[in-house]
Amino acid sequence: MSIWEYANPVRFLALSAKVQPYAWGLAAVGIVVGLVWGFFGTPDDFRQGSTVKIIYLHVPSAWIAINAWIMMLVASLIWLVRRHHVSALAAKAAAPVGLVMTVIGLLTGAIWGQPMWGTWWAWDPRLTSFLILFLFYLGYIALWAAIDDPDTAADLTSVLCLVGSVFALMSRYAVLFWSQGLHQGASLSLDKEENISDVFWLPLVICIAGFTLLFLALVLYRTGTEIALRRARALTARQERVA
């Protein structure tokens, strides 16, 4: 028994069907509990007032936006090395989710930034690298959509994902040259003591866990859809050959 057995679409779908109800359920519980606790159960920040509460949407969506790309990178590598179709389809399925999360991150950031910094947008390193990530998602999805043959599309988007990751990382450091740094440092970290205050910490972690589970559920669901689409495509092609 190894993880590679789930490269078989039938096995993958069976496992996915077992996992999905838990993922959806726990995601719903996590997001509802986290958001309700965050919005109503925590005090207003002494400087930022109630606007601080957008953090419960902003940080989890940004977290997913970045990690979705990393997941796509791993899935692309698996596709390129071992040519498991489920892997390529999972990468395809994750891209729109990542794109939406990037947009949520940018929008909530803008809504948060307006009262705090007095501006909707600043060419700050973190903001800028996020915008570039948004462009990468757009290009990746557009490339998938532009190629007819699914295997070629999977190949080319995987190469784009690999090269894009290198450049995304490079952009991250390049944009540090605009070192104005309006954006605060990391809200959470494992090794530092500079976490945000304890009152906000627990609901935020619950929110992040909820978003992560939501991402998992969405990717499993969308991968299933992609597999179904591939099957429908194969059946149609066979029918056309017979006819």
Next chain:
Amino acid sequence: MIALLVRDLRLALRAGGGFGLGLAFFLILTVLVPFSVGPQSTLLSTIAPGVLWLGALLACLLSLDRLLALDYEDGTLDVLATAPLPLEAALAVKGVAHWITTGLPLVVAAPALGVLLNLPAQGYGWLVVSLALGTPALSMIGTFGAALTVGIKRGGLLLSLLVLPLYVPTLIFGAEAARRGAVGMSVETPLILLAGISLGCVALLPFAAAAALRMTIR
């Protein structure tokens, strides 16, 4: 390899349009900027390095569409893929040819256009150096983008979208080096990083481009 390079250069020269198009675009952009932002010379000299870099980048982008598409249509790429010369080397040569026909003229023309934008006198040298160091990266990234999109009909706009985020680091460091040079600050850090990007792109991207191209013409 040299034969391929000579062939590509000849084609670019004789096919008409391709060679001068980038330069013409660069000129148009530079001339239009003072009309759009106003002709105050202090403002122009502040933004001159950035505008010149942006113009060079867009001019480069303009010609990427033709980089592999014509060879793909007439079957030359299939011949190249089966030739004894590794496809990686062939694509590196293509990138070099693109740089000679697009990047190099831009580097040469940039100082002349700097005059139009009132670039400070000390900035000319660094502008040329930064462009000379940065445009090879633009050409190689463009070759990779062209290899990705070559099998797609009307892939021109998609190519721009794919290449755009890849161009960001080069643009940032290139324009930063030119800007610092213009105001007399130290330019070493951005120049070194720019050179690093260019060398990395020239060393690695031909492999990625060849991989992408093999997937298309398989």
